[in-house]
Amino acid sequence: MQKITSYQAQQTYIQILADLEQRNIYQENEKEQWNAFLQRLQPNFSELLNLLYQLYFDKFDFYYHIQQLWVSLWHAYKKRPQNLKKFDQKREKNPLWFQDQNTLAAVCYLDRYAGTIKNFETKIPYLQELNINILHLMPLFQTPQPQNDGGYAISNYRKTDSKIGTIKDLKKLIKNLKKANISVALDFVFNHTAHDHLWAQKAKKGQQKYKNYYYIFPDRTLPDQYEQNLREIFPEEKPGNFTYLPESKQWVWTTFNTYQWDLNFSNPEVFIAITQEMFFIANLGVEILRMDAVPFIWKELGTSCENLPQVHTLLKAFNLVAKIVAPSLILISEAIVHPNDVNSYISDKECKISYNPLMMATSWEALATRETKLLQKSIESYFEIDQNCSWLNYVRVHDDIGWTYSDENAWEVGINPYDHRQFLNDFYLGTFPGSFARGVSFQYNPKTGDQRVCGTCASLAGLEKAIHQEGQLEIDLAIKRISLLYGLAITSKGIPLLYLGDELATLNDLSYLQQPQLSSDSRWAHRPIFDQKRFEQRTDPTTPAGKTYQSFQQLIKIRRAHPILALGKMIPLHTGFKSLLAFLRQHQSQKIITLYNFSEQSAEISQDFFTYHLGQSPIEELITNQELKNTYKIEPYQISIFHIKNK
Numbered sequence: 001m002q003k004i005t006s007y008q009a010q011q012t013y014i015q016i017l018a019d020l021e022q023r024n025i026y027q028e029n030e031k032e033q034w035n036a037f038l039q040r041l042q043p044n045f046s047e048l049l050n051l052l053y054q055l056y057f058d059k060f061d062f063y064y065h066i067q068q069l070w071v072s073l074w075h076a077y078k079k080r081p082q083n084l085k086k087f088d089q090k091r092e093k094n095p096l097w098f099q100d101q102n103t104l105a106a107v108c109y110l111d112r113y114a115g116t117i118k119n120f121e122t123k124i125p126y127l128q129e130l131n132i133n134i135l136h137l138m139p140l141f142q143t144p145q146p147q148n149d150g151g152y153a154i155s156n157y158r159k160t161d162s163k164i165g166t167i168k169d170l171k172k173l174i175k176n177l178k179k180a181n182i183s184v185a186l187d188f189v190f191n192h193t194a195h196d197h198l199w200a201q202k203a204k205k206g207q208q209k210y211k212n213y214y215y216i217f218p219d220r221t222l223p224d225q226y227e228q229n230l231r232e233i234f235p236e237e238k239p240g241n242f243t244y245l246p247e248s249k250q251w252v253w254t255t256f257n258t259y260q261w262d263l264n265f266s267n268p269e270v271f272i273a274i275t276q277e278m279f280f281i282a283n284l285g286v287e288i289l290r291m292d293a294v295p296f297i298w299k300e301l302g303t304s305c306e307n308l309p310q311v312h313t314l315l316k317a318f319n320l321v322a323k324i325v326a327p328s329l330i331l332i333s334e335a336i337v338h339p340n341d342v343n344s345y346i347s348d349k350e351c352k353i354s355y356n357p358l359m360m361a362t363s364w365e366a367l368a369t370r371e372t373k374l375l376q377k378s379i380e381s382y383f384e385i386d387q388n389c390s391w392l393n394y395v396r397v398h399d400d401i402g403w404t405y406s407d408e409n410a411w412e413v414g415i416n417p418y419d420h421r422q423f424l425n426d427f428y429l430g431t432f433p434g435s436f437a438r439g440v441s442f443q444y445n446p447k448t449g450d451q452r453v454c455g456t457c458a459s460l461a462g463l464e465k466a467i468h469q470e471g472q473l474e475i476d477l478a479i480k481r482i483s484l485l486y487g488l489a490i491t492s493k494g495i496p497l498l499y500l501g502d503e504l505a506t507l508n509d510l511s512y513l514q515q516p517q518l519s520s521d522s523r524w525a526h527r528p529i530f531d532q533k534r535f536e537q538r539t540d541p542t543t544p545a546g547k548t549y550q551s552f553q554q555l556i557k558i559r560r561a562h563p564i565l566a567l568g569k570m571i572p573l574h575t576g577f578k579s580l581l582a583f584l585r586q587h588q589s590q591k592i593i594t595l596y597n598f599s600e601q602s603a604e605i606s607q608d609f610f611t612y613h614l615g616q617s618p619i620e621e622l623i624t625n626q627e628l629k630n631t632y633k634i635e636p637y638q639i640s641i642f643h644i645k646n647k
């Protein structure tokens with residue numbers, strides 16, 4: 001691919017600038033702002049031009065689109081409120097703020113958690129009690145009714161769902177959260193719009209300009225050709241990746257549900273139009289954008305249409321326009337795919353934060369097998385990322401759990417990856433004999449035998465079964481499993497993410513089955529409504545909610561007191577026990593050891609193991625505050641953290 005030289009870029013810059021100034025792009029009283037904008041645009045222009053050239057070089061009107069983009073960035077910059085511009089400057093001085101040991105993220109559905117945007121304000125004190133400082137609120141925008149994929153089909157990026165409030169309410173909430181030191185993350189659902197978004201409505205009416213915003217085909221010829229290499233993401237909802245439009249007798253590309261139309265990013269107009277929506281969201285005060293369904297945003301016939309090189313180019317372009325207009329904005333990559341692909345989106349130039357689906361899936365895997373070999377191998381192979389970036393370490397989110405470990409890793413540790421996925425599904429759906437889990441199946445595909453698992457952390461970790469069929473002993477073990485998985489996320493390098501409710505050991509809620517608009521999507525089983533009773537029980541350690549809550553709080557407290565947990569390199573150690581996971585953590589001259597027991601059997605480790613790796617004694621265990629003497633006995637599902645005791 002040919003590059004635009006810096007000389008050529010400079011010439012283009014000068015020409016567009018002259019054109020626009022001649023057209024009086026700014027008012028006289030905006031001159032200062034215009035110059036400030038140019039100061040941001042100019043140093044990034046050549047790079048931006050090159051990125052877009054890679055994607056759109058074959059468009060006869062390429063130059064025109066660059067000019068359009070320039071204008072739209074200027075408008076977004078003009079509309080960015082002064083206080084946010086100040087905030088941008090503050091963040092530019094501390095761009096890696098999110099790597100801090102105090103960073104703790106949480107996620108919830110605002111309507112299920114508080115009913116309305118206004119009422120959400122009453123939850124702020126609790127978020128503060130939990131020390132949360134990044135809050136991901138799942139889509140709040142206007143959607144089609146009754147079905148909208150839990151908000152992920154957006155009809156209008158500039159209006160909130162009227163049931164929960166207005167954009168004005170949202171702005172106020174974001175401001176108040178910020179006052180409470182909580183940064184808001186919202187989804188940027190940019191792979192698709194809802195079928196009733198204005199663009200789609202115009203496309204339906206036959207307007208060519210808007211038909212070109214989507215992938216619309218006159219018959220099955222091309223869809224059939226594409227289909228040969230595509231996966232089905234929601235096979236229970238609809239077979240295939242295309243939806244028939246009876247009014248126009250055409251087919252539209254819909255990777256997810258029939259009412260989610262994939263945007264056509266090979267059209268530069270789409271990139272420009274959607275960045276305007278992106279800046280509308282950013283200018284509300286949103287600091288972090290979760291880039292939804294990243295792998296799917298570029299399509300090429302004859303490929304799987306996932307994780308194509310152009311996806312990276314597009315992400316770089318989004319990142320760069322953000323750097324120009326809203327430099328404090330951070331992008332999170334939501335790619336739940338093969339770990340090679342997950343890691344490929346993580347960089348200073350693409351997404352600075354990424355979900356860590358591999359550690360998530362393999363920690364559940366270890367819990368089922370009581371063996372940590374695949375988890376450890378996965379961490380060895382994939383955990384190290386760019387030092388300016390962070391993992392979002394989580395236990396589960398609002399989506400299903402899929403077994404996205406690398407097959408190569410599995411073979412290396414003697415596991416047949418295909419059979420093992422079957423086993424893990426059986427285990428977490430509770431059908432495997434002796435399983436503690438109570439999960440719900442998601443998107444079973446009879447053609448491939450594939451399916452995924454839904455459930456809250458507590459139900460998957462055994463609490464539901466223990467309460468209904470067993471007794472106190474099993475209840476306690478289940479709570480320890482919850483704390484183990486969350487503990488691993490909390491004590492690992494990166495940002496821990498809490499699905500609100502999991503800290504109170506919330507169980508699956510099957511009431512969605514009674515609601516026709518939700519009943520076909522089992523993910524609703526683990527998107528609980530705020531539970532006042534559990535919330536009140538959090539101070540009562542005799543209840544599962546209280547016990548889980550207190551253990552969660554203790555782990556957070558330890559992380560906040562020990563920056564090395566958030567920042568220290570994770571070096572896997574071998575203990576000789578199959579069920580143990582251990583790391584030497586290193587940060588500057590500091591060292592600690594973390595130890596996790598993934599089974600209901602205790603294990604004993606000699607003191608030499610610790611002194612050998614830490615190089616000194618006396619050694620202290622941080623959770624129990626006990627000094628290490630002789631061998632160390634780690635109890636079932638326990639986490640232990642060792643450091644050199646201050647003398």
Ligand code: OTU
Nearest residue numbers: 149152256292293295334335336337399
């Ligand atoms: C995301 O998830 C969202 O998190 C879901 O809630 C949405 O339904 C979906 O996009 C469509 O907007 O397949 O099963 O690799 O795994 O984008 C969940 C990325 C999903 C996909 C992911 C998707």
